[in-house]
Amino acid sequence: MTEHHVDMPAENLSAEAGPRRAAFFRTLGDWPILPIILLLPIILFGVFGPLISPYDPSAVNPAVALRPPSWLTGDGLAHLFGTDYLGRDVFSRVIAGARASLLVSFFGVGIAGIVGITVGLISGYFGGWLDTVLMRLVDIQMSMPAILLALLISAALGSGLVTVIAVIAIVFWTNYARVVRAETLSVKSRDYVAMARVLGCPDVRLIRRHILPNVIDSALVVASLQLGAAVMLEASLSFLGLGVQPPAVAWGKMIAESKLYLATAWWLPFFPGVALVVTVLGTNMFGDWLRDKLDPRLRNT
Amino acid sequence: MGTILELRDVKRYFGIRSGGWVGGGGEKPLKAVDGASFSIASGSSFGIAGESGSGKSTMGKLILRLDRPTGGAIEFEGRDIGKLDAEGDAWYRTRVQAVFQDASGSLDPRMRILAIVAEPLEIHARTGPNRLGKAEIREKVEDMLAQVGLPKRVMDNYPHELSGGQKQRVAIARAMILEPTMLVLDEPVSALDVSIRAQVLNLLSDFQDRYGLTYLMISHDLATLGHVSSQLAVMYLGRIVEIGDTEEIYERPLHPYTKALFRAMPLPDPNRKKSAPSLRGEIGSALDIPKGCRFCPRCDEAMPVCSAVDPELVDVGAGRQVACHLIGGSQHTKATHQRGSNE
Amino acid sequence: MTQAPLLSVEDLRTYCYTRAGVVKAVDGVSFALERGDSLGLVGESGSGKSMTCNSILRLLPRPAARTVGGRVLWDGRDLLTLSEREMRSVRGREIGMILQDPLMSLNPVFTIANQVGEPFRLRGAAKSRSDLREKVLDVLRQVHIPSPEARLSQYPFEFSGGMRQRTVAAIALAGSPGLLIADEPTTSLDVTIQDQFLRLLRELQEETGMALILVTHDLGIVAETCNKVAVMYAGKIVEFGDVRQVLRSPAHPYTEALLKALPVPGTRQKRLYQIPGEPPNLLDPPAGCAFEPRCHRAMQACKNARPPIKRLSDGRQAACLALEAGEVQ
Numbered sequence: 001m002t003e004h005h006v007d008m009p010a011e012n013l014s015a016e017a018g019p020r021r022a023a024f025f026r027t028l029g030d031w032p033i034l035p036i037i038l039l040l041p042i043i044l045f046g047v048f049g050p051l052i053s054p055y056d057p058s059a060v061n062p063a064v065a066l067r068p069p070s071w072l073t074g075d076g077l078a079h080l081f082g083t084d085y086l087g088r089d090v091f092s093r094v095i096a097g098a099r100a101s102l103l104v105s106f107f108g109v110g111i112a113g114i115v116g117i118t119v120g121l122i123s124g125y126f127g128g129w130l131d132t133v134l135m136r137l138v139d140i141q142m143s144m145p146a147i148l149l150a151l152l153i154s155a156a157l158g159s160g161l162v163t164v165i166a167v168i169a170i171v172f173w174t175n176y177a178r179v180v181r182a183e184t185l186s187v188k189s190r191d192y193v194a195m196a197r198v199l200g201c202p203d204v205r206l207i208r209r210h211i212l213p214n215v216i217d218s219a220l221v222v223a224s225l226q227l228g229a230a231v232m233l234e235a236s237l238s239f240l241g242l243g244v245q246p247p248a249v250a251w252g253k254m255i256a257e258s259k260l261y262l263a264t265a266w267w268l269p270f271f272p273g274v275a276l277v278v279t280v281l282g283t284n285m286f287g288d289w290l291r292d293k294l295d296p297r298l299r300n301t
Numbered sequence: 302m303g304t305i306l307e308l309r310d311v312k313r314y315f316g317i318r319s320g321g322w323v324g325g326g327g328e329k330p331l332k333a334v335d336g337a338s339f340s341i342a343s344g345s346s347f348g349i350a351g352e353s354g355s356g357k358s359t360m361g362k363l364i365l366r367l368d369r370p371t372g373g374a375i376e377f378e379g380r381d382i383g384k385l386d387a388e389g390d391a392w393y394r395t396r397v398q399a400v401f402q403d404a405s406g407s408l409d410p411r412m413r414i415l416a417i418v419a420e421p422l423e424i425h426a427r428t429g430p431n432r433l434g435k436a437e438i439r440e441k442v443e444d445m446l447a448q449v450g451l452p453k454r455v456m457d458n459y460p461h462e463l464s465g466g467q468k469q470r471v472a473i474a475r476a477m478i479l480e481p482t483m484l485v486l487d488e489p490v491s492a493l494d495v496s497i498r499a500q501v502l503n504l505l506s507d508f509q510d511r512y513g514l515t516y517l518m519i520s521h522d523l524a525t526l527g528h529v530s531s532q533l534a535v536m537y538l539g540r541i542v543e544i545g546d547t548e549e550i551y552e553r554p555l556h557p558y559t560k561a562l563f564r565a566m567p568l569p570d571p572n573r574k575k576s577a578p579s580l581r582g583e584i585g586s587a588l589d590i591p592k593g594c595r596f597c598p599r600c601d602e603a604m605p606v607c608s609a610v611d612p613e614l615v616d617v618g619a620g621r622q623v624a625c626h627l628i629g630g631s632q633h634t635k636a637t638h639q640r641g642s643n644e
Numbered sequence: 645m646t647q648a649p650l651l652s653v654e655d656l657r658t659y660c661y662t663r664a665g666v667v668k669a670v671d672g673v674s675f676a677l678e679r680g681d682s683l684g685l686v687g688e689s690g691s692g693k694s695m696t697c698n699s700i701l702r703l704l705p706r707p708a709a710r711t712v713g714g715r716v717l718w719d720g721r722d723l724l725t726l727s728e729r730e731m732r733s734v735r736g737r738e739i740g741m742i743l744q745d746p747l748m749s750l751n752p753v754f755t756i757a758n759q760v761g762e763p764f765r766l767r768g769a770a771k772s773r774s775d776l777r778e779k780v781l782d783v784l785r786q787v788h789i790p791s792p793e794a795r796l797s798q799y800p801f802e803f804s805g806g807m808r809q810r811t812v813a814a815i816a817l818a819g820s821p822g823l824l825i826a827d828e829p830t831t832s833l834d835v836t837i838q839d840q841f842l843r844l845l846r847e848l849q850e851e852t853g854m855a856l857i858l859v860t861h862d863l864g865i866v867a868e869t870c871n872k873v874a875v876m877y878a879g880k881i882v883e884f885g886d887v888r889q890v891l892r893s894p895a896h897p898y899t900e901a902l903l904k905a906l907p908v909p910g911t912r913q914k915r916l917y918q919i920p921g922e923p924p925n926l927l928d929p930p931a932g933c934a935f936e937p938r939c940h941r942a943m944q945a946c947k948n949a950r951p952p953i954k955r956l957s958d959g960r961q962a963a964c965l966a967l968e969a970g971e972v973q
Contacts (some may be wrong), residue, residue: 191406198365199421199475200394209420213411352834353805464922465689494688495861496919496938499905503915521835528907528916565839567864569903571888580836583804 032289038282042275045098054080054089057096058247061087066265082267084257094271096249101279104161104244105230108168109223115169116176117219121207123177124184135181138174146171146233147240154242161244164237168230179222183215224287228280235276251276305343305378305483305515306364310336312372313359331588333359335539336373338614341532343482346509346516348530348547350523350562354584355536357519361487364517365399366390378482395425398476402488404468408460414471415456418442421479445474449504466497470504477508483515490525502528523566527551535559538595539587541614545621555623557600594626602627648720649676650855651700651823656714658692658699661707667926669695669709671879674953677823677872682849682856684866684887686902687876688923693859696876697825700857701741702731719822736763740816744828746808749815750800756811757796760784763818783814786851787844806837810844817848824848827859842869863902867891875899878924878934881953885960895962897941933965941966 045052054077065087070078081090123134141149150167157163187193188211196206235252237243244250251272258268314330334356341347351357362368364375366382375382377393385393398421401407408417419438426433433441443453449470460468469489476484486505490498502525508514520526526533526547533547535556543556554560561580582599585591591598593608600607606626614622658670670692677683687693698704699711700723716723723734735741743749750759760780761770770776777796784792787810800808809829816824826845830838846869849856858869866873866887873890875883875898883896894900904917921938924930930937936946945965953963 191401191403192409194365194367195399195401195407195472195475196409196420197367198394198397198399200391200424201420202424205424209412210409214409352836466922494923495863495902495905496688497922499907499916499918500920502907503918506915523835524907561836565835567838567842567862567868569863569867569891569906571867571891573867580839583806583837584834 032286035282035286035289038278039286042098042102042279042282045095046102049095049099053092053095055092057088057092057249059088063087066261068265069267081271082265084254084265084268085261090254090267090271093249093254094251094275097251097254097272098275100161100244100248100250101231101234101276104164104168104234104250105227108165108230108234109172109226111165111169112172112226113176113219113223116173116222117180117212117216119173119177120180120219121184121211121215124181125188125203125207125211131181134177138177141170142174147236150233150237150240150242154237159242159245161248164234164243167237167242168233171233172226172230175222175226176219179218180215183218184211187211187214221287221291224283224290228283228287231276231279231283303343304340306517307340307376308364308373309338309376310373311338311360311363311370311375312336313356313363313368314371329588332539332590333587334363334370335590337534337536337541338373339532339534339541339544341483341515341517343515344509344513345532346518346530348526348533349517349519349536350521350526350533351536352521352584354538354587356539356587357536358487360536361399361485361517361519365397365485366393391425395421395479396481397483397485398479398481399485399487400469400472400476400489402491404465404472404492405460407472408468410460412459413456414446414458414460414463415439415442417460417471418445418456418475418478421475425479441478442474445478446471448477448508449474450500464497465493466500469493469497469501473501473504473508477512480512481514483517486516486518486520486529488520488522489518491520491522498525505529523551523562524568535562538585538590540595540624541622542596542625543621543623544614546619549619549621555617555621555628556596556625557602557627558596561599594624596625648717650679650681650718651677652715652717653696653700654715654717656696656699656711656716658695658704658709658711660695660709662927665927668879668929669926670699670711672714673876673879673881674714675874675881675884677855677857679822679855680849680853681872682846682858682870684870684873685857685859685876686861686863686866686873688861690878690923690926691876692879693876694827695879697741697827697857697859701735701739701825703735703741736816736821737767737819738822740819740821740824742809742812742816742824742826742829744831746805746812746832747800749812750808752800755797755799756784756803759800760811760814760818763815767819779818783818784811786817786848787811787814789814804837805833806840809833809841813841813844813848817852820852821854823855823857825857825859828861829858830860830865838865845869863891863906875902878926878929880934880963881961882935882964883960883962884953885958885962889958889960895956895960895967896935896964897939897966898935901938901940933963 064079064083065085067079067083069080069082070076071080079089079091081094083089084093119134123131149171153167153170154163157166193206193210196210234243234250235255238250238252239256241256243253254272255269258265261268311334312332313334314332316330337360349357349360359368363370369383377397380389382393419442422433422438422441442456446453446455451467451470451474455463455467460471463471489505490501493501505516509516516529518526518529530547532545533550534541534544535558536542537558543550543554543559550559554563565580580599585595585598593610594600594612597603597607604626610626612624612626614624615628616622617628653676654674656670656673657668660667660669673692673696675683685693685696695709700716702723704711711724714724718734719738723731726734757777757780760783761776764770764776764779770779780796781792784795789795789807789810800811803811830841833841842865845856845858848854858866860866870887873885873887874881875890875896877898883890883894883899890899891903894903901917901919905919907916919938924934924937932947932949933939933951936942939946943966949965951963951965953961954967955961956967
């Protein structure tokens with residue numbers, strides 16, 4: 001047989017490896033610059049909050065209550081974002097709120113992802129009655145308003161960080177389930193899955209090795225788009241008083257607390273509001289970028 | 302040479318209760334495979350020819366246990382593959398492997414070549430007495446890649462980095478690594494360029510010589526089938542219409558459909574002049590099979606009986622069977638030799 | 645030959661600009677067609693045969709691919725210099741095109757009548773609705789669509805593969821083109837349907853006298869449909885000539901090898917002749933003849949110089965140094 005071996009042209013293989021490395025550096029050029037600029041400060045706040053924070057976010061100081069942002073009044077950097085009705089530093093509280101918002105949305109979206117991806121894979125792969133039952137469950141859940149669901153869950157669990165995470169997970173898992181199920185159905189019909197079955201690949205291995213890696217892209221895109229929505233939901237819940245409890249700080253809660261001072265102290269809702277918008281915008285833009293990046297049909301355009 | 306695979310009146314109807322709970326019991330079934338019987342001798346090459354809609358791909362799926370027949374039985378090495386338990390399934394998977402048409406589609410795009418070729422070993426040789434270590438697996442993969450004519454370094458490549466011919470070699474290496482006794486080849490070279498096609502066909506032929514493999518090749522390409530297979534079955538709308546020794550069928554096709562297929566086959570011979578059009582109309586739907594002979598609406602030689610009675614496969618001697626009212630008994634001699642003289 | 649040929653392609657060069665570098669997809673292709681000619685453009689994937697056709701019709705995926713040189717003389721004009729507007733009237737009316745996958749060529753949401761009628765409407769060729777209907781029916785009959793009246797209001801999904809390809813042919817023929825370019829028109833069809841379609845092409849040619857360029861990888865199809873053949877390898881035509889001559893006694897080693905590598909039906913050989921290796925990487929083509937690494941007649945000189953295409957004594961053309969050395973069979 002050896003004499004029949006076909007000489008593989010060396011350049012055929014090596015030529016592929018070179019451009020790959022070069023292509024990696026070239027992709028630096030189309031990194032998501034804007035989303036990174038938007039999200040970087042928020043992430044820094046969330047991770048290094050206590051180190052950056054100029055004041056204790058809960059420290060009450062009635063002497064300086066309801067001060068506007070200090071650089072507007074010529075007071076330098078004392079209170080960049082002003083103070084609230086108890087004299088707490090709004091800048092420190094926005095930083096502290098970043099941590100709660102990010103924590104809640106990352107965990108919420110993460111748990112939703114794990115549940116949703118699992119359900120989607122099982123539903124799509126096994127099909128039959130299991131699929132019908134699971135998808136009806138998704139339909140039922142999706143037909144319920146998120147806030148109503150949140151109220152029910154809070155009523156059952158009480159309010160707090162864990163509740164917010166649970167609400168986000170319960171509200172969001174359905175999106176993953178749908179997307180992953182659809183992708184699974186399409187991947188399942190590919191030849192390499194048929195081939196794996198011919199090889200005697202057990203179901204669990206087949207799902208883990210062949211289907212999951214090929215559907216995870218879509219799930220990641222869903223996740224990035226939902227991070228923004230999760231921050232919003234967290235804010236809504238906090239606004240309704242169902243979110244994190246004092247002394248923890250959250251942006252939604254800050255906006256809610258500023259209700260009474262809207263006319264006199266615009267900075268109270270403004271800065272947490274801006275933080276919220278920046279986060280949602282940033283994650284959504286990142287999600288768009290990720291979708292284009294991972295979709296092979298869009299990759300080359 | 303004993304029989305390695307035997308099909309007895311295998312049927313695959315869709316849209317009827319087939320063990321599942323899918324409804325629609327009263328509907329007309331789609332008869333993808335409608336009663337196929339044949340046997341394959343160990344170490345031989347068996348070809349199934351047919352156009353799309355003939356049921357040849359369904360047949361491949363049934364034999365690969367990717368689908369279950371709704372009737373009849375398939376026996377492999379004496380065991381009914383419809384009645385295998387988990388252990389029996391594992392046994393079957395190590396004995397029967399497959400190579401599909403679209404190599405890019407049959408290789409997982411997210412896996413490196415090493416992982417792809419090693420996968421059968423990981424599934425079947427990870428436990429028990431035959432347990433293999435990582436180094437042994439790697440060694441086996443290397444050896445198998447060498448056997449299919451690929452250099453070691455492709456192990457670290459992804460499928461999309463290889464050419465079509467190289468990918469099909471990877472697919473063959475994966476199919477061969479468990480040392481199976483039979484390969485199901487579903488259009489293995491149809492997607493390849495002519496200059497690569499010959500390489501892959503030769504590779505398959507080498508493997509057969511070396512390991513005494515049995516091949517079941519499914520294809521629409523009579524030239525390739527004629528090169529590879531010693532026995533040939535021609536399918537039309539779910540039925541085998543002619544079956545026998547390949548060379549004899551090429552020499553003297555009997556069924557009007559087989560004859561038409563040969564006439565339609567393009568040959569690189571500028572002297573061949575085709576007179577009569579090969580065939581009118583198109584293959585019907587397996588949902589609505591014509592009454593009588595299913596080829597009758599397209600057949601130039603149809604007789605009144607053809608649209609009334611479904612012809613059975615009858616033995617016409619020398620191991621050949623044909624399902625046609627024109628053939629069999631005294632009418633046997635009427636079958637005219639219509640193939641263009643071309644060699 | 646005093647009269648200018650119907651179509652004359654001269655030194656056509658189309659390059660693809662990829663991230664990894666420049667690919668010379670069409671690298672100096674020249675050929676001429678007379679009225680009624682049918683040219684088989686044969687080659688493996690990546691040989692540049694489809695690119696050649698797309699360059700003629702200026703249907704390249706821009707900006708990735710660009711025709712950087714050469715001339716395409718059609719009816720006294722160089723198609724490469726026409727404005728996009730003029731080009732639009734050439735496409736469809738003077739030169740028709742059929743692509744590989746009929747399902748992709750037909751719009752799933754419009755009826756057959758609508759789509760076949762489109763070229764007539766675009767040209768304002770129909771005087772009235774009933775006139776348009778008649779014209780559509782005529783062209784559907786021309787491609788042998790059974791009971792065309794009943795088919796008018798159907799949608800592409802209701803057609804079989806063969807019927808769809810006939811419909812695409814009908815659309816291409818609606819402009820009564822002088823040249824039809826068919827790019828692998830039967831690859832997605834079954835053998836018997838392919839045979840029907842190739843017969844249809846021959847018949848239409850006889851009726852209308854139009855010229856045909858048939859792109860295919862199958863030498864059998866060329867033998868049955870064409871009178872001229874151009875064999876392409878790595879962006880160049882390596883052999884061009886009369887089908888009978890080329891297929892009976894190929895001059896270029898690549899053509900010869902292609903023919904030898906085909907499984908011959910009815911004769912079960914043990915081994916097929918195989919062309920070693922794979923087609924060259926066009927990003928980094930060999931310095932000499934592109935086929936040299938796989939060629940059984942390669943000489944030292946082949947490594948260094950690209951052989952020019954030369955007319956041989958029997959009238960055909962081939963690009964091979966071994967032939968110039970007097971090795972014509």
